Amino acid sequence: MRSVTRKLALTSAAAVAGLAAVAATVTPASADPPVGTTPAASDIVSVGSDTIQAFDNGLSTAYNATGPASKYYSWDATPAGNITPKSGASTIARPNGSSQGISALNANTAATVDIARASRGPQTGTTDWFIPFAVDAVGWSAYTGGNAPSALTSAELTGIYNCTYTTWDSLPTHPTASHDTIKVYIPQSGSGTRSFFLGALGITASSEPCWQATTPEENEGTDPVFTGNVDAIFPYSLSHYVGQVYNGKGSGNDNAGSLDALRTLDGVNQIDTVNKVWNSSLSLTYTRNVYHVVRQSDWADATEGPRLKALLDRSTANGWLCKNGGSLIASYGFHALGAACGTRTAGI
Missing domain, CATH: 3.40.190.10 (Periplasmic binding protein-like II)
Known part of the structure; x- marks a missing residue:
């Protein structure tokens, strides 16, 4: 893969x-x-x-x-x-x-x-x-205008999902961020995006104590669990995000809703907002x-x-x-x- x-x-x-x-x-x-x-x-x-x-x-x-x-x-x-x-x-x-x-x-x-x-x-x-x-890429999304920083490293993203970092200000590159607890979401068991994302982060566990019990449908920021949820973080297919946000391919629940993937991963913008594509400079890991x-x-x-x-x-x-x-x-x-x-x- x-x-x-x-x-x-x-x-x-x-x-x-x-x-x-x-x-x-x-x-x-x-x-x-x-x-x-x-x-x-x-x-x-x-x-x-x-x-x-x-x-x-x-x-x-x-x-x-x-x-x-x-x-x-x-x-x-x-x-x-x-x-x-x-x-x-x-x-x-x-x-x-x-x-x-x-x-x-x-x-x-x-x-x-x-x-x-x-x-x-x-x-x-x-x-x-x-x-x-x-070819698709999987990145991270968070509540638009919420407490998540705009940039994460792979080590920080892994640390969030393996529960090493549980508050935003515990992230090494964001010591002055909010002290709120990070709300870590993962799609349902059987989701290809879930298994790929966790694999990319090197996480083999089927569950972690900081993961939220609710498992939203992948690539749907419209899920009610995200409404007003300023501390939410969620993996997202960047192709699906581009289709939804820029190319009018979303409909009904199949939309970005409260989340956005306009974030940086390892210093690379996940989305090329000029050409409206996901950034081919992202690590092949993702x-x-x-x-x-x-x-x-x-x-x-x-x-x-x-x-x-x-x-x-x-x-x-x-x-x-x-x-x-x-x-x-x-x-x-x-x-x-x-x-x-x-x-x-x-x-x-």
Whole structure:
């Protein structure tokens, strides 16, 4: 996950200009399949990650407009409850997060779920193919105008999340900050952003005493727990933040709300506010690929395989996303992956 190339297409002036153009013309896609639409048994459906759900809603709209034989539909991570992903499918609990999406993928067949959206990389095992399409970065956010400083070091961020630093003025670089207790929030268990962020900080514990009991939905500063919460700190997908704040991709609860990621990490601004992208100078420690995950057996299947490859493959004959999705990827705040888009890594 961390061996991400710095050859990102968004670093060019042309790509930045393209991002602005797309942002001005593309409107947010609706969540879940459109009202009144039941995906056909032969259509492709995905579940899982919150981080890339907005992008996949946009991908559904763009791809389906080309008239493919098998259309693509994405089910959001929330609200909680049961869904019947496609015609004739089993009814399942709506998967919320990368790991839940991957579990649902492997607990069912193509009759119910075809793709898991994932913001975490492959783990040990060879059941699935992890197919990357873009690069994300995970940074930190805090209550806008609250007590959090504008800048943290990696050591301080780690110290906050392992409970070494419990008040703002205990941070080595901020001795005159507020003496308020830091309210440390982390997304729900199973969240790819949660596992990646803690891994980047070198934290292996599943819980820490200073973590708040409430686990807000990732990338949603609109959660009521953040309202007026001047001491809150929360990890955030910087791509998702850019899409929400600058490119009009947020809707409903899927917005930055009370939080902002306009912060500095190790002396680097997380967000390039001039070009309205996350800063490619951030340490690779905080960057990750984002994936669509499919069953290896489906990829090789004579019927299911061509449907998946038409959307996700990287060959010249197939793979709409890697061949045609560059401006769409940029408009949702992600950085381009280049030649690695559509490659496959075994995992689970």
